[in-house]
Amino acid sequence: MNYLPLFLDLKNKKILVIGAGEVAFNKITLLLRSEAKVNVIAKELCSEVKTLLDEKKIDWISEEFHKSFLNKTFLVISATNDSKLNQYIFNVCNDYCIFVNVVDNQSKCSFIFPSIIDRSPIIIALSSGGTAPVLLRLLREKIESILPIRLGDVAKIAGKWRKKIKQHFINFLERRRFWERLFKSIFVEYILKGNKDQAVNFLKKSIHDINLLKGEIILVGAGPGDSGLLTLRGLQVLQEADVVLYDYLISQDVLDLIRRDAKRICVGKRAGLKNITQKEINILLISLAKKGQKVVRLKGGDPFIFGRGGEEIEAAKKAEIDFQVVPGITSAIGIAAYSGIPLTDRRYSHGVIFITGHKSTNGFINNWSILCDASYTLVIYMGILQAKEISKKLIEFGRSKSTPIAIIGQGTTINQKVIIGRLDEIEKIIKLIIAPGLLIVGEVVLLHNKFKWFQT
Numbered sequence: 001m002n003y004l005p006l007f008l009d010l011k012n013k014k015i016l017v018i019g020a021g022e023v024a025f026n027k028i029t030l031l032l033r034s035e036a037k038v039n040v041i042a043k044e045l046c047s048e049v050k051t052l053l054d055e056k057k058i059d060w061i062s063e064e065f066h067k068s069f070l071n072k073t074f075l076v077i078s079a080t081n082d083s084k085l086n087q088y089i090f091n092v093c094n095d096y097c098i099f100v101n102v103v104d105n106q107s108k109c110s111f112i113f114p115s116i117i118d119r120s121p122i123i124i125a126l127s128s129g130g131t132a133p134v135l136l137r138l139l140r141e142k143i144e145s146i147l148p149i150r151l152g153d154v155a156k157i158a159g160k161w162r163k164k165i166k167q168h169f170i171n172f173l174e175r176r177r178f179w180e181r182l183f184k185s186i187f188v189e190y191i192l193k194g195n196k197d198q199a200v201n202f203l204k205k206s207i208h209d210i211n212l213l214k215g216e217i218i219l220v221g222a223g224p225g226d227s228g229l230l231t232l233r234g235l236q237v238l239q240e241a242d243v244v245l246y247d248y249l250i251s252q253d254v255l256d257l258i259r260r261d262a263k264r265i266c267v268g269k270r271a272g273l274k275n276i277t278q279k280e281i282n283i284l285l286i287s288l289a290k291k292g293q294k295v296v297r298l299k300g301g302d303p304f305i306f307g308r309g310g311e312e313i314e315a316a317k318k319a320e321i322d323f324q325v326v327p328g329i330t331s332a333i334g335i336a337a338y339s340g341i342p343l344t345d346r347r348y349s350h351g352v353i354f355i356t357g358h359k360s361t362n363g364f365i366n367n368w369s370i371l372c373d374a375s376y377t378l379v380i381y382m383g384i385l386q387a388k389e390i391s392k393k394l395i396e397f398g399r400s401k402s403t404p405i406a407i408i409g410q411g412t413t414i415n416q417k418v419i420i421g422r423l424d425e426i427e428k429i430i431k432l433i434i435a436p437g438l439l440i441v442g443e444v445v446l447l448h449n450k451f452k453w454f455q456t
Contacts, residue, residue, distance in 0.1 A: 002129045003112065010036035014072055018065050018089060019079035020045040023103055025052075027077050030113070032057055036074075041065050067092045075099035075111070106130040115140045119152040121159065148192045154183070157191065161203060173242070173292060174213055180240065182206055213292030217285050217316045219303040220296055221328015222246075226338075226412040227253035229329050237326055238262075242293035245285065249300035249436055251413060258298075278308055282315035289321045300436075302330040306356045306381045330354075332379040335411030335438050339418050340451030348443035349377045357383035357390060357439070368397035376442065383439035384430050391426040394441065399423060404445035409433035412454075420448055 013036050017024055020042035028049065031038050038058040045053060045060065052058045062069065065085065070076070076098055078089045090108040093100035102108035114125035115136050124143065128136045158179070169175040182203065190199035218237050223229035230238075238244065241262045246255065248268030258264060267284070269275040281297075288295045303309030303325055316323040332354055336343050343352040355366060357380050371378055372394055383390060384407070395401055401424040409417045421429045423441065430437070 003127060005114070005125055005127070007123065007125070008034075008075075010034040010074065012037060013074040014039060016041065016069060016073045016076045017079065018042065018077070018085070019103075020049040020060075021079065022046060022048070024077070024079035025049050027079060027103070027113070028052065028058060030116075031077075039069070039073075041069065042080075065089060067096075070096050070098060073098060075101075077101045077103065078108075079103040117143055117147065119147055119149070119155075121155050122152050150192050150194070153196070154188055154191050157196065157199060157203070158182075165207070168207055171213070177213065178206070178209075181209070215289030215292045215295065215321060217289050217295045217297065217312070217321055217323045218326060219307075219309045219312060219323070220298050220326040221302040221307070221330070222250050222254045222298050222300055223329040224301055224331040224334035224338075224412045225249075225251045225254075225410065226334070227251060227257060229334055229412060230254055230257065231326065231328065234326050234328065237296055237324075238298070240294055241296040243288050244296045244298050245281065246298040247300050250298055254298075262296075278311060282312055285312060286315060286319045286321060289316070290319070299328070300331065301334070302328040305330040305332075305354065306358075331381060331411065331438055332440075335408050335416075336379070336440060338412045338416060338454040339406060339408050339440075340448050340453055341406060341440055341444055342447060342451070343377045343379065343440070343444060345444050345447060348446070350375045352377040352379060354379050354381065356381045357386040366393070368393050372398040374399065374403070374443070377444050378441040380439040380441070382436070384433060384435055384437040387430045387439060388427045390439070391423055394423060399441070403441060404443060406440040406445045406448060407433050407437055408440070409435065409437045411436075411438055416454065418448065418452070420445060 010031065011034065015031050015036045015038050017028055017038055018041045020040050024042070025046060025048040028038050028040070039061045040049065040058055041062045041064070042060070043063045049058070053060055070092065076089065076093050078086050078100065080086060086102045086105065086108060090100055090102055094110070099111045100109065101111055101113065106112065112127060112130065114127040117124040117126070117140060126136055126140055165175060165178060169178055185202070185206070187199050187202050187206070190196070190202060220234045220237050222234065235257055238258045241259060243263040243265065244258050245265045245267045248266065255264070265284070267276050267281050285295055285297060297303070297312055299307045299309065301307060309325065313323050313325065332343070343349065353371060353376050355371065355378070380390060401422065403423040405421055405423050405426060407419050407429055417433060419429045419432055
């Protein structure tokens with residue numbers, strides 16, 4: 001992050017603008033909207049700036065800049081064509097520890113003006129740090145188009161009631177839950193349609209709602225790694241969570257989408273390390289939910305595909321805790337797609353079978369005769385540790401030694417690595433892959449070289 005976004009209160013603050021041309025006028029107009037006291041230094045004023053002076057909205061204090069004018073000045077904008085003067089102003093402001101912006105010269109700016117979307121009191125500021133102004137304009141257009149004009153009225157009414165709501169709901173979590181429910185309700189629609197009285201009446205009734213602190217457990221599938229594969233519903237839930245229990249396999253990009261003030265607890269498991277047990281995870285989920293918190297269990301891929309999601313919602317059901325499940329793109333589907341391997345191409349495969357490389361705790365034994373049917377693609381989750389044993393079993397029960405295989409490490413991420421080989425080469429090639437890894441067995445693997453598209 002090259003710039004830290006800040007919102008400054010400029011009301012009645014002394015702002016110094018050097019220059020009074022068209023560019024300076026644009027900056028002055030923006031400053032006046034924030035109720036700043038604008039002092040101008042310039043040899044002459046353009047007609048627009050002169051109009052502001054005549055209307056007594058600004059003060060013209062001098063034709064020449066002198067550092068004495070910086071006394072009690074909050075920030076400075078230099079909008080002149082004199083490069084030497086601009087450099088001097090930049091240096092002096094830095095010496096005085098005053099924010100300065102030399103217009104159209106990013107290297108001489110201690111702050112920059114963002115692109116602003118104004119739905120006062122809601123303000124959205126966008127910036128590319130000067131790197132891509134056209135992209136920034138396109139983003140602003142998209143955001144402008146989806147934000148209702150009356151959105152600011154929603155915030156204004158909420159602001160008027162904030163003190164009363166705080167007095168009514170002493171518990172912070174109750175207050176937050178109240179506002180979350182209100183802003184998702186018809187309250188907002190009333191305001192956007194101009195029915196403010198109806199909105200206020202609805203707000204008054206909502207104050208007396210009960211069960212604001214009823215806890216909930218939500219299982220969310222994060223997908224195989226690429227944060228762009230997280231579902232829209234998954235993103236919404238992450239933004240509402242009070243606490244998130246996540247696995248080691250969740251990428252940092254996905255974790256960055258969690259609401260900033262939500263508590264995060266890593267409950268992942270890693271081979272060879274002391275790990276939290278599933279029973280302990282279940283107990284933690286229930287304990288947090290019973291405190292009235294919205295608890296998100298964030299899992300790689302899909303919660304119900306080798307994710308032990310069934311065990312977690314069973315525990316929630318027994319504890320009479322409300323729960324939801326937000327599906328995710330399971331690793332087999334996501335990683336195969338990013339590897340250019342169509343799992344059920346009809347020329348090579350009649351179907352696909354998903355199994356896990358981990359041994360079952362319930363004594364289930366794989367039906368190797370079915371798994372060795374060459375007309376099916378076989379996808380093995382967490383297969384690297386048991387890859388040698390799996391290979392031997394498949395060959396023993398009839399799969400050809402020359403069956404194509406793909407081992408994909410860190411799939412869908414910028415570190416994705418795909419190695420293609422034969423079933424009897426598995427012991428050799430697994431050493432070249434960094435976990436987590438997915439193993440695909442079948443003729444469809446041959447399409448990788450033809451269809452690969454995700455280049456890292």
